[in-house]
Amino acid sequence: MWQPNNKAMKNNNNMNVTINKQDEKTLVVLDGRIDSTNADQFQQDVAPLMEGDNPDIEFDCSGMTYTSSQGLRVFLLLQKSVVARNGKMVLRDMNPRVKEVFDITGFSNIITIV
Amino acid sequence: MKLDMHCEMILNEYREKLPVFEKMKGVVLDLLRTCLKEKGILVSGLEARVKTEQSLAGKLELKGYKYHTLENVTDVVGARIITYYSDEVDIISALAEKLFDVDWDNSVDKRKMLEIDRFGYLSLHYVCRIPETLYKDPETPQINHIPFELQMRSTLQHVWANMYHDIGYKSDVEIPIEYQRNMTRLAGMLELADEQFCRIRKEINGYRRTVQSMVANGNLDEVPLNGDTFRSFLKMRPFKRLAEKIAAINQGEVYEDNLMPYYKVLLAMNMKTIGDIVRMCNEYSEGAYQLALLQLAGTGLDIVTYSVAVQNLCIVFILKKGFGEAGLVKLFDALYGPNEYHKQRAKRIYGQAQKINLI
Numbered sequence: 056m057w058q059p060n061n062k063a064m065k066n067n068n069n070m071n072v073t074i075n076k077q078d079e080k081t082l083v084v085l086d087g088r089i090d091s092t093n094a095d096q097f098q099q100d101v102a103p104l105m106e107g108d109n110p111d112i113e114f115d116c117s118g119m120t121y122t123s124s125q126g127l128r129v130f131l132l133l134q135k136s137v138v139a140r141n142g143k144m145v146l147r148d149m150n151p152r153v154k155e156v157f158d159i160t161g162f163s164n165i166i167t168i169v
Numbered sequence: 170m171k172l173d174m175h176c177e178m179i180l181n182e183y184r185e186k187l188p189v190f191e192k193m194k195g196v197v198l199d200l201l202r203t204c205l206k207e208k209g210i211l212v213s214g215l216e217a218r219v220k221t222e223q224s225l226a227g228k229l230e231l232k233g234y235k236y237h238t239l240e241n242v243t244d245v246v247g248a249r250i251i252t253y254y255s256d257e258v259d260i261i262s263a264l265a266e267k268l269f270d271v272d273w274d275n276s277v278d279k280r281k282m283l284e285i286d287r288f289g290y291l292s293l294h295y296v297c298r299i300p301e302t303l304y305k306d307p308e309t310p311q312i313n314h315i316p317f318e319l320q321m322r323s324t325l326q327h328v329w330a331n332m333y334h335d336i337g338y339k340s341d342v343e344i345p346i347e348y349q350r351n352m353t354r355l356a357g358m359l360e361l362a363d364e365q366f367c368r369i370r371k372e373i374n375g376y377r378r379t380v381q382s383m384v385a386n387g388n389l390d391e392v393p394l395n396g397d398t399f400r401s402f403l404k405m406r407p408f409k410r411l412a413e414k415i416a417a418i419n420q421g422e423v424y425e426d427n428l429m430p431y432y433k434v435l436l437a438m439n440m441k442t443i444g445d446i447v448r449m450c451n452e453y454s455e456g457a458y459q460l461a462l463l464q465l466a467g468t469g470l471d472i473v474t475y476s477v478a479v480q481n482l483c484i485v486f487i488l489k490k491g492f493g494e495a496g497l498v499k500l501f502d503a504l505y506g507p508n509e510y511h512k513q514r515a516k517r518i519y520g521q522a523q524k525i526n527l528i
Contacts, residue, residue: 131472154510164476164504
């Protein structure tokens with residue numbers, strides 16, 4: 056069960072990013088759509104996740120309604136950073152419409168989606 | 170332990186110089202590590218140590234008469250490089266000769282010291298000094314004059330030496346006769362295994378070179394599909410054109426990802442040779458592109474992975490061969506692990522394929 060320890064919530068244009076840290080794990084709850092209007096902010100919101108060794112990051116994407124290619128690039132950037140630090144990153148509970156974006160761009164091949 | 174005055178003087182000198190020895194150990198390790206990295210040589214182990222006072226005292230007690238000064242004890246600082254294969258020891262020794270000043274009078278090749286009918290300790294020991302051209306520190310100029318011992322041996326030679334040492338004997342003369350034969354048998358077996366590993370590696374490398382040249386020369390129907398051949402084939406970037414064409418749908422870019430996960434998928438699709446993959450590419454590239462066009466046009470998605478080209482080729486191949494939605498589910502299960510969502514994805518793609526008359 057996730058506890059809202061060290062909880063940080065950002066309310067961007069059409070997008071909420073909530074980061075919960077518990078022990079070694081980080082849960083990021085995404086709510087809304089990532090597009091050209093808020094992708095830069097999304098990148099800034101997840102920037103703290105690009106620090107530290109052996110990160111274990113889980114994105115709860117159940118509330119995510121869309122991602123543009125700018126959003127995909129942020130996920131890619133984060134994924135590369137996580138791999139370089141011997142960590143793991145998982146996106147879970149993605150709705151089929153968002154999952155389709157990852158599928159048709161081939162991003163399902165490089166990012167773990169469960 | 171009781172030492173005579175001469176040996177006590179040597180021991181006192183050791184105590185005084187201990188900080189220099191410790192520093193020297195670090196320097197030697199750094200120099201070796203940098204050199205191996207620059208030459209791209211992977212080794213099984215690289216280690217260094219400073220002889221402990223107890224160990225030095227033991228040595229002086231036994232053979233103190235041999236040493237006039239501490240400098241005559243050439244292994245106070247010692248380093249060891251453990252290679253994977255026995256034939257790499259000579260490569261390492263050649264590097265060491267270039268790197269350090271080797272004192273040939275005190276260096277020994279234990280590999281050549283054994284009689285042809287004897288088996289045992291095989292290792293190459295060089296007594297070296299660090300030349301000023303390689304390292305110079307005005308605060309500790311002694312580092313360039315103090316000798317150190319560099320041991321070079323293979324992993325299996327190291328195993329034998331370690332086990333022998335653990336048993337607690339310094340030389341085979343001390344081993345009770347009833348155990349000597351067993352130790353010798355083990356040494357012979359490890360030497361043989363070392364030689365076999367070298368031979369197997371040479372043969373595999375030869376096979377890889379042959380395959381690479383077959384792929385490069387275009388004899389692709391003669392090249393069986395396996396992990397090595399697929400890797401060589403990927404170096405030719407066979408899906409580049411298709412990936413770039415797909416990315417161009419939205420004036421986008423291709424992100425280079427790893428295509429090796431597709432190796433097992435292609436095997437499961439009954440591809441036997443690299444030629445089979447090339448044929449799939451030639452026959453189904455247009456279909457793979459049309460599918461991507463239907464999916465991506467108007468989305469503004471301007472980044473795709475390199476693997477999306479192979480992904481779409483596999484999808485079109487499966488549909489053209491009549492494997493239908495079930496075939497697609499199998500593909501996705503093989504790539505990402507079983508997931509209920511794959512049925513939904515397969516159904517969606519099947520519908521898209523019908524729209525563009527792929528099936």
